Amino acid sequence: MKILLALMALSAMAFGHTTTLESGGFSSGFLHPISGLDHILAMVGVGMLAYASARKGAVLLVAFMGAMVVAATLGFAGVEFAYTEEGILLSIAVVFALIGFAKKISMGAIVAIIAFFGMFHGFAHGAEFQSGSFLAYMAGFSTSTLLLHISGIALAYAYAKTAMKKQTQLA
Template sequence: MKILLALLALSAMAFGHTSTLESGGFSSGFLHPISGLDHILAMVGVGMVAYASAKNGYLLLVAFMGAMLIAATIGFAGVEFAYVEEGILLSIAAVFALIGFARKMSMAVIFFIIAFFGMFHGFAHGAEFQSGSFLAYMAGFSTSTLLLHISGIALAYIYAQTAMRKQTQLAK
């Protein structure tokens, strides 16, 4: 019971989106994706899927970031978008499920799924912006997002190399 209460108390930390509005420029945008576990997991996961898909994995980064930037602009314009937080949370499960199936699925299907969930993340970024330079803010969260994607690629690479070493050792 104590563990359940502790998890419930800490659950708000998992969300990168609160009722507070974002303001500022590049630094505010840069910090936004790394301020919530939901963004970190999804964006690192996209990098891992890009690595796991092997061929043309970089296109998945383009899909996520492109959809994210378009949706951020829509959110900034004040357009309503339903189920943003739910979409962000679902993106984590979907992206990590894709890691295991990336080599078995069509790149077009993976591209669509990654872009779809990138929209939720982008919309949240744009809708929460309040004042300052929106272009600088977008440049900040795009840079941070790309770094998280690259971290996911690096993490997947390290994991693959470690797994290969263990298999080689077991074969000897």
């Protein structure tokens, strides 16, 4: 019972979206993706997937970020987008599942999936913006997103190096 209560108390930390709207410029946008575990996991996962795909991984980063910026603009403009939080949470599971199959699925399919989920993240960013410079805000969350992607690439690289070292020691 204590574990259940602890998990329920921590569950709010998993979402980067509250009923409060974003305001400000670059710094507010920069902090948005790193303020919720949902964005952190998905964006680091995209970086890990880019490394694991071993085929033009940068295309995945561009697809995610491009779709994210387009959807953020739509969210800012007031366009409705259904199931945003569900899409963000599903993106985490799908992105990490794709890591294991990155070399077996066509790059076109992976890019389409990543862009699709990038829209959910972008919409959440744009729909929550309230005042200030939206362009500065977008520059902030785009920069933060790119840094999270690069962190994922670095994490996957470090893991691959460690795994190769252990394999060599066992041989």
